[in-house]
Amino acid sequence: MHDLVIFDCDGVLVDSETMSNQCIIDNLARYGLELGLEDAIGFFVGGTMTGVMQKARELGAGLSDDWIDEIYGEIYARLRAGCPVIEGVPGLLDKLDAHGTPFCVASNGHEAKMEITLGQNGLWPRFNDRMFSAHVHGIAKPDPGLFQLAARHFGAETPVVIEDSPSGVTAAIRAGMRCLAYAAHSDGTELRDLGAEVFHHMNDVPELLAL
Template sequence: MTTGEHGVDLLILDLDGVLVDTQDAEDGALAYLGTLMGVHLEHHEAQELFSGKKVQECIDLLEGLAHRPPPPDAVPIVRAKCRELIGSTLEPVPGVREALARVDVPMCVASNSPLELIKERLSDCGIIDHFDGRLYSAYEAGAWKPDPGLFRWAARDQGVPADRCLVVEDSLVGVDAALAAGMKVLQFNVVPVRAPHRAGVPTFSSMHALPGLVHGGRSS
């Protein structure tokens, strides 16, 4: 993959698990809902089942496993449990602050999360200023990953052709959306040995490596 000033005009970043350290909390909150419905999942099972997906889609998956409807307030239950698991302080993924400061192309966030949640988490981590309002929510687009519509909307809004965009994702759902949108994609995994990935998609395990990858380096 060739990247750099002649290959990338827009860097599109996922939120949970890429910029902010919340993916385990998201998966854990959904697993908690599962226990309320009689479905008990191990950590790796919750990760594989839920990571990157729309909350309602995850609740639908639990309904299928439980063979019973979810509580009527399932989404608020998940949101509240996630906040509890995150705790009083939210941190960016290690290396993110330094990486964002060194990336020299326009950046935006494209997430399956609601827009207000994107703003809240980026603000809590102190990194929202890097994006200058370039925040794209699937709830605003009406298209959730793996549908490529969210990424295509972000690129169109920024006036950048799809093949000049580089997407950073941690989940297969996001990777598949980027590929379907015709964009370059990198998969970020802190523990790459255990993480499922798509053949041919470069992976990296340290955010410190991101600027080099954007500007022409290789995955590490």
């Protein structure tokens, strides 16, 4: 039995990855860099915005040093217009509560972004006092430190991580933690090859966790 469930946020709790990456695509096109959605997801999902800027510059985009503030403003505006919760998440959290299993979120994303996405879906009160952001702690996936910090905070000895990106899975495996990888739109081969147990719907998680 696991004594802590650590969730990633974007793409795991809320369906924000496609929206955020489309926003990045639209922005970078103004700087002369044309990318498709599949390219952007491959380059950027699971990373930090600093990493996005560095990669975009390597690909030829002439971005200014204040680009991160610019793109966050555009992403936040788009997410405020509506960002759905991943189907099955509220019920999964209810089951964890019923079994007395604590849970938290550990994300490379900014807390302000999570307040927007989780807030409009009624999830913010369930996570706002159990949140670990790379922007606050200065530790970003694939470094395992963010997950290790969360486990220490809860005194957890058998935590499990729920992720959807290669960098997140890598961080969990490096931390020596079991990792369940949510693959909603693929067979999850890449995530499985990194050491995760792949699943395709949040309704599968209670059985995987023996709840």
